[in-house]
Amino acid sequence: MFGLTICFWRMVFMNGLFYMCILSPDVSPVRHATCIFFANGAALLNLFNVYNFTKRVEILDMLQLFIDYGEDEGSSICAKDTLADLVMKLGCYSSIILPLCLTILGATMSCEAPFVGAVLIDCSVQDGTHLLSKSILTLFDLWMNMFELTNAFWSVFIVLFPGIRFILDSLGYLVACDSAIISEDGKLYTWGRNDCGQLGHGDTKTKHKPTLVKHLSDYTIVNVAMGRGHTLFLTDYGAVYSCGSDKMGQLGQGTKGKDKLTPSKIDYTGKPIVRMACGADFSMIVDIGGGIWSFGSPEYGQLGHGTDGKLLEKANKISFVCEKSPRQITKFVEKNKQVATPITNVSIADVKCGTNHTIVLDDKSHVFTFGFAGYGRLGHAETKDEMVPRQVKQLENFRCVISKIAAGSTFCLAAATTKNLYFWGQTKSSGEATMYPKPVLDLSGWNINNIACANKSIMVVADDTVIAWGPSPTYGELCYGDGQNKSSTVPKEAKPLEGIQILDIACGFGHSLLIAKDLTPEDRERIAKLPRLP
CATH class of the missing domain: 2.130.10.30 (Regulator of chromosome condensation 1/beta-lactamase-inhibitor protein II)
Structure with a gap:
């Protein structure tokens, strides 16, 4: 009963606070209704936390969109540390602190994009920082602006920039x-x-x-x-x-x-x-x-x-x-039954980094990984951290020439000239990890031209097609378009980009950038069909 009483009075407090925040003739009814929803939702989250209701996770899934990542003495709140974890960390104060944390850590978007060019932006994360010094009303307005824009978070927009x-x-x-x-x-x-x-x-x-x-x-x-x-x-x-x-x-x-x-x-x-x-x-x-x-x-x-x-x-x-x-x-090594044999005359051709691991490709098409080995991201079929570059011997079994490498937060990829893409590590927060390189069967036979990795998402330019996949939560970086699912655990074509030749791609935590060919009138006509930011 004590927990119920506390939650009731916090609900009253939050309602009163947000009523005061929105007492302005400029505030729309949508914001008014949304404000009350989140004010009560914050208290309900605390109530569910007290009683460990499993439904709490379903509500948190709806709010997951608002969290990007934060730092606390160098550690990050990321996909593993979901809002459920955040609520549990905040404990009994969650109903008061959570709305503020959501605003500070959440992704905010600006509607202003007065640029002209051929850079395609898959809308997602822009960060609202240094908000603590601002008023509660300002924090609230940013939060409400972010909420009203969520329907655009998985759209592909054109930002024209010469x-x-x-x-x-x-x-x-x-x-x-x-x-x-x-x-x-x-x-x-x-x-x-x-x-x-x-x-x-x-x-x-x-x-x-x-x-x-x-x-x-x-x-x-x-x-x-x-x-x-x-x-x-x-x-x-x-x-x-x-x-x-x-x-x-x-x-x-x-x-x-x-x-x-x-x-x-x-x-x-x-x-x-x-x-x-x-x-x-x-x-x-x-x-x-x-x-x-x-x-x-x-x-x-x-x-x-x-x-x-x-x-x-x-x-x-x-x-x-x-x-x-x-x-x-x-020092570069290969290991056989934990016996390390030095490899000499290694010349590095490419390097990519994950959060706490590194993958390199040498001029002989050998792949080495080192650093944090959790979830099999190093591809050595074990979870022991590697202190020096160790050759990924499992790739040798495929008898292929590796031409491209990529790294996400907890996984790696390697593309071969034999039209195969190999994956190891883990993108989902549940299920078994892929402890050593395995082919992505859906992309067998495709020429992989470019690879980019977000936190848990993957984008590739295969032949003339953009293919992307990543587990929930995603933030629109997969370019699936309005009205479509935002995430997928299997590779899917980014339909809004069909017919547009993509020359290069890059990803951040939850957003992606693509360079599109616009040399001919036909190119520009296809690009013009995409939505534009206001």
Whole structure:
């Protein structure tokens, strides 16, 4: 009875609070009704939490759309930490705190898109940050605006922006709730979440539209890699600049701790860099000679230097010895019955990072993985973390030439020239993991041109078709279109893009960017049929 009494008075409190918030002649009846629904829903969530009703999960599924991810001393609230977990963590205070948390952590969208071009944006996550200092009414308005836009979250929109050359990697959960594009003349534009200054504009304000990075306007930018709170920029001369969170030394500037709001050159004097990738709190670069260098957090062995960097400072407190400057990975191995045999003369051709793991491809088509091994994401049929790059021997059994690799938060993919795509790891929060590479049978016989991974979703350009899949919750990144299911556990064609030639794709936590060919009148006519942002 005590729990019921508490929930009743909290319901009364929340109703009163939100009534005060909406006492304005400008507030629509829709917002009024929605406000009361969520005010009472918050208290009901607490009631279900008290009595452990299973129906709680069904209500939370409806609200899952509103959560992106948050940080608490470096740990993330992501797909595994659902709203159910959040409610349980908040305990008896959930009915008061939950609406605020939903607003702060939730994805907010701006209706403004005054750009013109051929970049297709699959609408989803843009982050409303630094809201705590704003009034309750402002928080509430942002929340209601977000709610009224949910019907558009799985639509494909056109943002017209002239002179786009290609889209840059921004990986999954991983990582990024921000985006970057490069113009034809090598100018860089970024937008999205900016809580650590990772967009490179000299501030921490969220950018709701592509904004020129003026601090790099004197350079020709050819590539970008984005982590959870940091970004790497590559110039046409092979120099790397970085900005954003430097908590674990992931900027590679020889320092650790304070965020860097503007791009600075990394502490590296070796050969020109040609490839880059970012995990959550670590970074990888590949030089022109095939050498691979890493820096940032060494947790789980994801840097490939033979250690996880753990240091016991005092009782019950563990810290990590981070790499603050690029350090070359020198050891590669293959294992047979746990006997490690060194592999020499390895030249790296490509690298991708998951949240806490790395996959690399060498010039002999050998694939290596290292870092966190949970859910089989390393492909070695075991869950032991790997401290140095270990060859994925199971791929050798297919007698194929691997040409492309990709990584999501908890999985990896490899495409072969034999028209096969191989998957290992796990995308669903339930069921068995795929502990070693297996072919994606639905894509056998397709030419895989591009692969991009969001948190749990996968997009590929196969022949002239965009195919995507990912388990719920998804946020529209799969491009299935209005009125269609937003998620799928099996590969499905993105019908709204039918007939449009996609040249490149990239994914963030729950959004995707696609570059479409628009050279002919026929190309532009097909693109024009897609909805446009107001």
